[in-house]
Amino acid sequence: MTNSNTIIDLQNISFHYGDDYVLDDITFSIPEGAFVGLVGPNGSGKSTLIKIIFGLLKPQKGYVNIFGQRINKFHDWSKIGYVSQKANSFNSGFPASVFEVVSMGLTSKLGLFKFMKSSHRDAVHDALQLVGMNEYSSSNIGDLSGGQQQRVFIARALVSNPDILILDEPTVGVDANSTSDFYQLLGKLNRDNGITLLLVTHDIGTITDKVTHVACLNRSLHFHGETEEFEQFSDRDLSGFYGHHVHVLSHDHGHGGV
Amino acid sequence: MIQALWQFEFLQNAFLAGVLIGIIAPLLGVFIVVRRQALIADALSHITLAGIAASLLIGKYSSFWQGINPVYMGMAFSAAGSLFIEQLRKVYKHFEELAIPITLSGGIGLGVVFLSLADGFNSDLFNYLFGSVIAISRSDLVAVAVITVVVLVVVTLLYKELFFLSFDEEHAVVSGIRGKSIQFIFILLVAFVIAVSMQIVGVLLVSALMTLPVAASIRIAKGFKQTIGLSILFGELAVLGGLVLAYYLDIAPGGTIVLLSALILVAVLLFKRLKQRKS
Numbered sequence: 001m002t003n004s005n006t007i008i009d010l011q012n013i014s015f016h017y018g019d020d021y022v023l024d025d026i027t028f029s030i031p032e033g034a035f036v037g038l039v040g041p042n043g044s045g046k047s048t049l050i051k052i053i054f055g056l057l058k059p060q061k062g063y064v065n066i067f068g069q070r071i072n073k074f075h076d077w078s079k080i081g082y083v084s085q086k087a088n089s090f091n092s093g094f095p096a097s098v099f100e101v102v103s104m105g106l107t108s109k110l111g112l113f114k115f116m117k118s119s120h121r122d123a124v125h126d127a128l129q130l131v132g133m134n135e136y137s138s139s140n141i142g143d144l145s146g147g148q149q150q151r152v153f154i155a156r157a158l159v160s161n162p163d164i165l166i167l168d169e170p171t172v173g174v175d176a177n178s179t180s181d182f183y184q185l186l187g188k189l190n191r192d193n194g195i196t197l198l199l200v201t202h203d204i205g206t207i208t209d210k211v212t213h214v215a216c217l218n219r220s221l222h223f224h225g226e227t228e229e230f231e232q233f234s235d236r237d238l239s240g241f242y243g244h245h246v247h248v249l250s251h252d253h254g255h256g257g258v
Numbered sequence: 259m260i261q262a263l264w265q266f267e268f269l270q271n272a273f274l275a276g277v278l279i280g281i282i283a284p285l286l287g288v289f290i291v292v293r294r295q296a297l298i299a300d301a302l303s304h305i306t307l308a309g310i311a312a313s314l315l316i317g318k319y320s321s322f323w324q325g326i327n328p329v330y331m332g333m334a335f336s337a338a339g340s341l342f343i344e345q346l347r348k349v350y351k352h353f354e355e356l357a358i359p360i361t362l363s364g365g366i367g368l369g370v371v372f373l374s375l376a377d378g379f380n381s382d383l384f385n386y387l388f389g390s391v392i393a394i395s396r397s398d399l400v401a402v403a404v405i406t407v408v409v410l411v412v413v414t415l416l417y418k419e420l421f422f423l424s425f426d427e428e429h430a431v432v433s434g435i436r437g438k439s440i441q442f443i444f445i446l447l448v449a450f451v452i453a454v455s456m457q458i459v460g461v462l463l464v465s466a467l468m469t470l471p472v473a474a475s476i477r478i479a480k481g482f483k484q485t486i487g488l489s490i491l492f493g494e495l496a497v498l499g500g501l502v503l504a505y506y507l508d509i510a511p512g513g514t515i516v517l518l519s520a521l522i523l524v525a526v527l528l529f530k531r532l533k534q535r536k537s
Contacts, residue, residue, distance in 0.1 A: 054432050077434035090426055094292055097481035104422045108434040113415050140480060 005032040006068070007164050007196050008053060013062035015048055022048045023059070024220040030164070030213075035190040035197045037211035037227075039204040044218040046200050050168055054082070067163075078109035081157030083150070085169035092142040098152050099137040102127055105159035127155040130193070131185060147178025151185065158189075164196040165189070171201070183210050259505055271399045272391040272458070272511075276497040278406040279455045279467065284493035285413060286448050287468030288486050291476065292424050297358045298445075299465035301343060302336050302452045304365030307386055307461045309335025309453070311372030318376050327397050329453055336449035339365060344445065366461075389460030389512030391501065402454045409447050416440055421482060458497070459512040467493060470519035474526040492522050 006029045013026040023045045030036050040046050051057040053064060055071045064071040067079065102124045103116060110116070128134040131151040141149060150170055157165055167186075171179045187210055189195045201207060208214065214230040216223040223230060263269050290296060313331035317324040339361055346357035373383050385393060413420065419440050422430040431437045456464045475488030500515030507514075 056432065075434070077432075082429065082432050084426075084429055084432075091292070091294075093476070094425055095476050095479050095482055095485040096421075096425060100421070100482050101425070104418070104425060104430075105433075107418045107422045107430070110418065112419070116418075138480060 006030065007032055007066070008198070009065040009068075010049075010053070011062050011065070013049070013052060013059045013064070015045075015052065015057065015059045021219060023052075026062070026217070026221050028215050028221060028224045030196060030198055032163070032196055033190075033194060034213050035186070035211045036199065036213040036215060037204075037207045038198060038200045038215045038217060039207065040202065040217035042202055044202075046202075046217055047168065049217065050166065050200060053166070054080075078160040079163050081105070081160065081162035081165040083153050083157050083165065083167045083170050085172050090141075094142060096141050097138050098128065098133065098141055098144070099124055101141050101152055102137075102155045102159050105156035109160040123159055123161075124155075127159040128152075130158060130189070131155045145178070146174045147182060150174055150178075150182060154185065154189075158195075162195070164198065166198045166200070168200045169202070170199070171203070179206075183207070186210065259502065262505075267396070268392050268394065269505075271394040271396060272501060273498070275394050275399050275402045275454075276391075276458060276501055277494065278402050279451075279458055280494040280497035281490050282406050282409045282451050283455050283464075283467040284471040284489035285486060286409065286444075286451055287472045287493075288475075288482075288489050289420055289424050289444065290448065291469055291472040296465070296469045297355075298340075298343065298448065299452055299468045301358045301361040301365065302339050302449055303456050303461045303464040304362045304369065305339030305342075306332040306336040306365075306449075306453045306456055307369035308365045308372060309333070310386060311369040311376065314382065315372045315376040327395075327401065329398060329401055329457065332456070333450050333453040335365075336453045337446055340445040340449045344441075385460075386456070387460050387462050388510060389456065389458050389463065391458055391504075391511045394457055398454075398457055405450045405454050409451060412443060412447060416443065420444060459515055463512050463516045466516040466519055467497070470516070470523055471496065474519075474523040477526055477530050492519065492526075496522060 009029040011027055013023055014021065015023040026049065038046060038049070048057060052059050053066075053071075055064075055074075066074045067076075103120070105127070106116065106120055106123070110120070125134055125137065128137055131154050133148065133151050133155060136144065136148065136152075141152060144152065153170075154165075171182060174182065183206070186197060186199065190197050190212075197211075199207065199211065204216075208227060208230065211227055213225065214223060214227055215221060263273065287299070290298060309332035310328040312335065313323070313326065313328035316331075317326075317328075343357045343361050346360060347354045350356045369386075370383075419430070419435050422433070422435060423437055423440060427437055451468075452464055455467055459467055471489045471492035472485070474492050475485050479485040479488050496515050496519040500518045501511055503509070503518070504511035504514040
């Protein structure tokens with residue numbers, strides 16, 4: 001991990017409310033080009049960790065570096081795309097077209113008092129093309145299915161040309177078929193477009209064959225490394241970690257395909 | 259009527275103010291409705307009444323103050339009320355909607371007491387509650403025009419931020435948008451627009467101008483910009499149609515405008531249903 005550029009670097013992060021530790025001494029980093037799965041049961045501190053990465057919460061101990069810069073010095077948030085779990089529970093009656101939703105992703109890149117030019121419009125269509133949703137650009141977002149909406153939110157995160165995409169439980173509320181298409185899309189973005197991905201999920205079973213790195217979080221970090229090593233991480237350890245038996249699917253890696 | 263419009267200044271004032279309010283009230287209304295804060299307009303209009311009453315009361319004791327348009331005091335109260343609502347929302351995190359009735363009843367209570375002290379209970383109160391087109395002066399019109407320019411400029415400049423914040427506030431803040439400052443500017447604009455609009459439709463009806471046209475357009479529009487466009491179109495239809503009808507039928511303009519907005523809403527809902535049946 002030391003031989004490539006590190007995009008996000010967390011060092012000894014601890015976060016607690018009173019004596020109640022939510023995160024305990026978390027150290028891990030995301031190298032450029034990786035597809036990291038951050039897994040952990042509900043209440044394991046995943047969302048808190050994401051908030052710390054975005055600077056919305058300050059850890060009591062430790063620090064975050066983004067692109068080698070301390071988080072309080074970092075301002076170029078358009079380099080980081082974000083797809084939230086909330087995207088599924090937005091007000092579906094909101095009268096916005098798919099095009100308008102994706103152009104929201106340019107807001108901070110454009111900056112205050114700036115307007116969209118035709119090159120920005122092209123960027124919106126390119127992002128929609130990438131997720132296969134361009135033909136819906138003038139539909140209202142509320143008229144689409146959950147899986148389609150989530151693709152649109154990926155396009156919104158991609159439109160500012162970020163180096164890394166952070167996805168927080170993106171498949172909650174999306175049906176199984178769309179979920180598998182969705183993971184295929186993520187794999188494609190990672191392989192073909194070189195976008196670094198951090199996928200946060202409680203669903204450990206379905207992601208081990210898609211990601212290149214795994215980080216298991218339950219207050220502290222129980223495992224962090226490449227997926228191959230993770231598969232040797234015994235079932236017993238994992239059951240202790242989740243509190244019940246979990247079966248990790250074994251898959252053939254190393255052929256570059258999913 | 260056209261002839262009368264040339265002849266009487268008060269009719270010109272009413273129509274010009276109506277045209278401007280027909281633009282800005284639905285424009286801000288779109289953002290309010292999609293954020294599910296439709297009732298905020300009601301609370302602020304009642305606080306505005308308290309401001310106007312306070313101005314009348316001061317005017318009773320100070321002859322200097324009488325030259326100042328009460329609408330400015332109304333704006334100040336409305337702006338203060340908007341900050342008060344934001345504060346109350348933080349205090350009652352789990353009962354955010356409480357901020358509205360607290361502000362609304364507090365405002366009307368204060369307004370009624372001020373008005374009774376200023377001896378304006380009979381004629382003035384009626385005008386403020388239901389609007390009084392005839393009473394719109396040149397200086398009122400100037401206030402409406404200034405507010406219109408401010409609203410149009412600010413909304414144009416902050417459009418993409420306001421849109422993003424309305425759609426998904428948490429995400430917008432994560433993307434580096436300064437949500438708090440922009441929300442503050444927006445709520446001030448709402449307070450100003452309510453203060454100037456209530457002269458036409460009155461305290462009790464002003465929120466209708468911000469919500470009914472939006473309620474209609476949201477059913478048929480494709481996209482956010484079209485929602486804004488249609489809301490303004492419906493708002494103008496209601497204001498101008500209402501003023502004309504009120505003139506010919508000799509009925510209260512404020513009520514006529516609101517009823518016309520409601521009719522437009524019903525027509526749109528019927529249209530939508532027919533369209534759905536066909537397809």
